[in-house]
Amino acid sequence: MYLLEIENLNKKYGSKTILEDINLKVKTGINMGLIGPTGCGKTTLLRLIDLLETPSSGKIIFEGHEISPKKGNLHIRRRMGMVFQKPLAFKGTVYDNVAYGLNIRGYDKEYIQNKVYQNLELLGMEDYAHQNAGSLSGGESQRMALARVLVTEPDLLLLDEPTSNLDPLSREKIESLILHLKKEKDTTIIMTTHDLIQGQRLSDEIAILNQKIFQIGKPEDVFRKPKNQFVADFVGVKNVIKGQAKKDQEGLTIIKSGNIDIYSSKQAEGDIFVSIRPEDISLSWDKVKTSSLNELKGKVVEIIDDGALIHLKIDAGSELFTVYMTRKSFLDMKINIGSELWMEFKATAVHLFQ
Amino acid sequence: MYLLEIENLNKKYGSKTILEDINLKVKTGINMGLIGPTGCGKTTLLRLIDLLETPSSGKIIFEGHEISPKKGNLHIRRRMGMVFQKPLAFKGTVYDNVAYGLNIRGYDKEYIQNKVYQNLELLGMEDYAHQNAGSLSGGESQRMALARVLVTEPDLLLLDEPTSNLDPLSREKIESLILHLKKEKDTTIIMTTHDLIQGQRLSDEIAILNQKIFQIGKPEDVFRKPKNQFVADFVGVKNVIKGQAKKDQEGLTIIKSGNIDIYSSKQAEGDIFVSIRPEDISLSWDKVKTSSLNELKGKVVEIIDDGALIHLKIDAGSELFTVYMTRKSFLDMKINIGSELWMEFKATAVHLFQ
Amino acid sequence: YSGAMDGKEVLVVATTTSLEDTGLLEEIEAAFEAKYPNIDMQVISGGTGIAIEYGKNGDVDIILVHDKTREEELIEDGIGTKRNPFAYNYFYIVGPSSDPAGIKGMDASEAFEKIQEEGEKDPEAVEFISRGDDSGTHSREKKIWKAAGLDYNNTVQNAPWYVESGKGMGDTLTIADEKQAYTISDSGTFLAFKDKISLEALITESPDLLNVYSAIPMNPDKVPTTNNDAANKLVEFLLSSEGQKIIAEFGVEEYGQNLFTALNGGPEPTALFSSFLVGQSELAA
């Protein structure tokens, strides 16, 4: 059973198309990640779902019934909750803000007080209960906003960049909270994020949006097997090479691009894109005997220390490859700018897409 | 010569202390990163520097002269610029917003137009010039805010989470823009960020703030050699172990913690914290001959695929270690939950702090 | 009709400002209500025009005015039942004590003629302030201009020395005082203002300055909502010796002289317009 279905949804502002032919089905209890470049329509889509915006055409279906921002949808709206991207607060204290959703639902005072403090504690905001909501810091506002929506225990939670203003520790806390909600309360969540790793970590399904939906699927599929160039570029798939694929012996495919030949274990023919994950490439000073089918020689042209890993750019003639390695191996191998090295990667590590 | 010096700065709201005894010296042309948990006072510090807030006590010195939010500081204020954390816009179009700083400085129309479009292009916002600034998406607002401040060519640029709402590609663009500003225009930048990697990548110096400044120094020092527990926890230093240090032979120090002995090449005595970066630990199935002094046996209790790397948690008795490895080595070694492995790391990879 | 408040019958009276502003009606009301505890007398003061308008609409039951010409029109139209003159006094021609036009001792129309003459010569020094509001006082003023042989609409109204205030008597006196100009005022209002202004009553007893107040109940046939019964009681009271005594004594204490002269059952005094032709209605009276 789908909690939410979106059919052929379009949204225009004036003549500017923001969303085009969006189709989406969200199962109950699922966490759906929405990812895409800035201005691609993520917020707009969430607002449409939350009935704050009227679609130009198309349907939004909640538990099998079409819903719209017209009258008579209060009971549906009360089952949804949204954390906005921009910090927003009613005048008054943090307590007033968090209690709002319960007040308008007419709960009694004691229940409200318990619930509010319970959620403030959950978000580490209990000390701020009587602070003016307008004076909160960026991250505090974001946590208050989350508490404010959680007190109403929504069935469908819409989160618009819920951790963009949080430091790593707070972010981690919020992430476990989100996972907890999904698991324990069976809350269905649709969240946008610019943090691709967060998207991968939290989502059961990911939709890559850019006006249209470009790909939708499990995180590992979207991130490792982009269906098209846009997704590949966007999720930061490196080493994307355009070439011509031809069948080779033993069920392998050979892809030719400039002076480079790449073997892939996948089947394809004709014009195609290839990608190899930077951490799937090993480096060695000498050409070694190995089961890796692909061996390319190149020269180190750039070294970046990313903190966790060393990023190398290696010029292999017609293509520039990105390779990641640990600091340890980097130091052990005594690599430096200009080093000429062999890159090796397995045919199974070569991903093909249109 | 320091562009900006801050001396014994304190800020209270009512009886609540926000900033305590801040001392900071920022050289011209430097990029200073401000990092700290939410609500630690980063925004407040930037606002104090930008003369939007009055310090409770202490001095802010710009090019050797004390400045304050009182009258007669216009010429100083015009040499600073700030991008606010919360999206903010004047009523009107994007063009109007970006032109504002130039209009009030009385430039002529043609100059303003050139300058505005030049900066909008720089930020990929030229198509939005005539859109209502209030209708921009989160990321677009952030880019507009940057363009708005860049047109005035400030000598001191204050950036409050300038990329929190940006997707990875836009973020990368803004980051190179920041690096470019520093290099080509000698702009001094103070920026806050929650993205530790960004902080490391962009900053010449990093200050870890939490009401007080806990550490200040080069990124590698702050991230790899935290001076205290707070910084270590905050920058996500893993494998922090508390132990007793004692001198050992050959200038080495041995640190005892539970059933574990760790050798460090640094000197110390008594109660101390140890940290080892997860990527500095190698794994092998068998105890191997190696120059690494530290060899500990443990059992894999958790495997997380982070996308770029595999994170392992390894139980070594009295301590749980975190180890990072590439997917390739992980697959090659056929590691699984329960695998008993040897961890090796060099004595030089063992960092000590109080 | 039932305008009962607290079980009381309501009698609504519209009056010109002079009767109300002097305070005469307040005393009459008190005495009348004491005599008829069942009647609540309510007084509305305004210009003659609006008072008549109220009467026509049936919003008031009786009007107390001092503009004979219009009063008679009202009777003719059948809206009012009868003119009941109950008091009179005189209009005063007032002006600065220096009397720049030198009118003291003249009769009204002579004085107006002189004012016109001197005003034409030096409009700075000699000015005349008119109420210009179609009130009873204004009507009388126009009649005197006519009597002085002047064409009001053409010679007088647009002259530089002639100022129309378009306001009530009190305000007009104030303006005249500020401008040190001449004006015509009912004696009641002038006496009430005497202390506050520096103007002097220069002409007080000319026969064409006679000012008769009468009470006109509304005709219950034409204005069905009216409380004719109570209105007639008020007329009766005004004409009674009790009412006439109040009128005769009013103001003696405060101003040292009576502001109104009671008729005491006598006939309505007629203005002795000696030197000019009077209007048809005036003659008919």
Next chain:
Amino acid sequence: MLSPVIDGIYQAINLIITLDPEMVEITLRTLYISLSSTLVATLIGVPLGGLIHFKAFKGKRGLINMIQTLYSVPTVLVGLFVFLLLSRSGIFGGFNLLFTPTGMVIGQSVLILPLLVGFTINSLSGVQKNIEDLALSLGASDFQTIYTIMKEARYALIGAIILGFGRAISEVGVALLIGGNIRGFTRVITTTISLETSKGNIALSIALGIILLVIALIINLILNYIQEK
């Protein structure tokens, strides 16, 4: 020669201290009438303003222009208009409201209604559009949303109500034409001031004006206190 002002202040203090019974009566009536009309106009005008603000419809801009134009309506005109309605020969003549306090409340309510509608719209426009979204998103009904936004705008809304009250208590056109300034029945402070001014009693008029302002100050303090709560 400002001595009438000083004299007026003295008389005002005297009238207040001695609790002059006629003064007390007039003051209470003034308060009753102006507060009632403010209440009536608020109860109609604020929701109406809210409706206009929240509904999108054709000609909205024009309607707002019309409402703002009515800020310029002279009190006498409203007085006349309501007079014609309430007059015994008028449409509502049967209710006998002319020359009654109730009639004055009606007239003043009509007079200040445009101010309340117009400034309600102004006040609500000052609230960020986002707040509406926030309320709706947290499950507020339409009515609750409007209430929330009004609460956000309460500072400005109270300003509008103070304005309406100020206009009602200070106006004289309606009070004279509809009330008739009947002693002991419809006489209020402003009509008394008019009367006394036309009698030339300037100091007394000023004294009455001061008393009116004192009353207004007290009412404003109460309204502001409510707003701050």
Next chain:
Amino acid sequence: MLSPVIDGIYQAINLIITLDPEMVEITLRTLYISLSSTLVATLIGVPLGGLIHFKAFKGKRGLINMIQTLYSVPTVLVGLFVFLLLSRSGIFGGFNLLFTPTGMVIGQSVLILPLLVGFTINSLSGVQKNIEDLALSLGASDFQTIYTIMKEARYALIGAIILGFGRAISEVGVALLIGGNIRGFTRVITTTISLETSKGNIALSIALGIILLVIALIINLILNYIQEK
């Protein structure tokens, strides 16, 4: 009996079409006086309101209460007060401003000044505090910052100016007391309405009221047009 209203509308149309010369004269004078006083009061009141809004000082709340209380000042009281100042025996008697259009402008400016100050403060309060920071941070001088915030609040500010204009053009107390309703010199639409009403010419009064509203509508349209630019 609303026939005077219909009659009034007819007469209004007639007066407008025939460009009745006295009507034209009165209308132009009315416009001149009310626009001048609105201008004077705006030029003083808006900066003053800005100053009060932006300065933090002790007793600010109290001052604002006082200003709001002055919304309740009856026009007659202002009329009397200014009258005493301008009167021959008053402080400014020497300028001979009593019973002149200039005197009326002064009186009406005094009358509407509190409205402009108060509603300027209200309007500015509607602007987010952040906008001030944004302007300052982008290098605006204090003056430029205030100007920017006023521009942000211009919808509400224009509302305040329309209010002030409405009050000026519709008031009658000051016009009568300071102007004196002198035909051909200080007579304006509202004083004419008063006069005609006291004469019982209700239809003509209504016609004049309609003309006044038409003028106000035109002025409001112009002001709104400015605001939208």
